[in-house]
Amino acid sequence: MKAVVIRRYGTVEVLQYETVDRPTIKPDQILVKIYASSVNPIDWKTRKGMLQFLSGNRFPMILGFDLAGEVVEVGAKVTQFQPGDSIYGSTSFPGGAYAEFAAIPEKLAAPKPTNLNYEQAAVVPLAALTALQALRDQGNIQSGQTVLVNGAAGGVGIFAVQIAKALGAVVTGVSSTKNLDFVKSLGADRVIDYTQQDFTQEATRYDIIFDVVAKRSPSEVRRVLQPNGIYITTLPSPESLIQSVLTALFPGQKVKFILEKPNTQDLVYLKELIEAGKIHPVIDRTFPLAELAAAHAYSESERAAGKIAIAVASEQ
Template sequence: MQAVVCSKYGNSEALSLKEVDKPIPKEKEVLVKIHASSVNYGNLVLLKGEPYLARLAFGLFKPKYSIPGGDIAGEVESIGTGVKQFQLGEEVFGDLSAYGWGGFADYVCVPEDALALKPKNISFEEAAAVPMAAVTALQALRNKGNIQPGQKVLIYGASGGVGTFAVQIAKSLGAEVTGVCSTRNIDILLSIGADHVIDYQKENFSQTQEKYDLILGVNGSQPLSVYKRSLNPNGIFLHVGGSGEQLFQTMLQAPWTSIIGKKKVRNILQRANQKDLIYVKQLLESGQVKPIIDRTYKLSEITDAFDYFSEGHAQGKVVITV
């Protein structure tokens, strides 16, 4: 089979399309014929080995996982012994980041717990755009942010992969949502249900009088102090992505902020979770959430896909067709 292989840390040129052995499912594993995958921030970390702290999990000197790719959507081609949740021919989607990655390939073998049945009302490409980004948004808002109906929520970086899902999931949970984005992305946010949109090219959200119960910083470049000023007295700031500097700043300040005041600062480390994926599946089936796809690339165009994604201006998700 064909697979994208990464044998050293670096830029997109470290990725190459090669012929590798087709995997065989072990006990409680499913062999999936992949139709589509997508690019996430975690793929960049795995490619570059940055921030360096991530190398403790991904390999100190070279990538521990040679075939990147976390999100997949495809069909069950064969199953190992003991598999109970899926049958041959069923359409599935899932997040492989906790199971050795491997999504940028024709086939992959994964534990059945990594997958869920694909919603019938969306395509393989749309399904591949969902798992990691949508579950990150869900875990941030519901688990870490304890979002409640009627709360005012600000999402900085609302037009990207996690951001577009966060807007829709926050709305489904009853929040009043303000999205921050550039001028060209305003229509996208309005189309997915944002109550208010702030164009950061024309207005600084922190200079308004509005205060928020929950702020989600998705790849946000603002100093932590700026977000904290816009929180209500009991508000929560959630850090998702962003610069390495902001990550360490949040890690250092989070405990201290919680001790000296009522405002909370928290980091989000997404974890693949089948129950959360099934929850998102139900939102997709009900029409409360829809994937936003910016561009689609072939597997042979993987370097172009990573170069575009690395620019940081994707509207929604970048998808790879296999």
């Protein structure tokens, strides 16, 4: 099968498109013919060696977490799927979706939303699960609350805005000038241009601040959080780690960070929201698998509005 492989950490030049053996499945896994994948920051951060403490030096390595495709083989212990099923889901760390086939645990997949094609479905899992679990599980979001999403035009941000709205919140999205209308189109009640305004210096207070881009610190946002407000970040800093422990011990404002946990139940929940028209993926650009290096470079530029899809194979 064709796949993009790395044999060392480094720049986009380490991504090599080549032929490798098709993976074999374990009893609790399904073999998926991948039609599409996507790019998330964790992919290129792993490629650059920024997560080497987790990924080690297990080369050759195939990256990529998100996938959508067709089940072609199931393990002996698999009960939810059978060959021919259309699914979407995630691989285990450090990846494996930048390939024509992947063996993934049954518990990391769900039926593909019926109103999405494979490329649309493939950009959903990691980003949307991050947004859902941050707002629902870490933020305990309630209808009528005020939520600010910092980085509202990015991969996680687009889903955070839509999920917060679907759960009844009043949403403010922070983005650059060129993406203000885009963020409004996602359903944001209010938008802030960070090049013109600093939301931490305004009078408005929020029940939840979700810092998708991890650009503001807990001390910076404290004054614009409600007395019992929650600040959630995607990338814990030394300050936020310390504050997450300290604020857990006392009443008042909380500091939390989100570590996405892929699972079938949440993927099914997202599928239901998507099929009900309450949330939808937005693809900024699609690259073929052979041009993954260009896709990584584009993601690293932080210019994408929405998600970056990877076309792996054509649907038969």
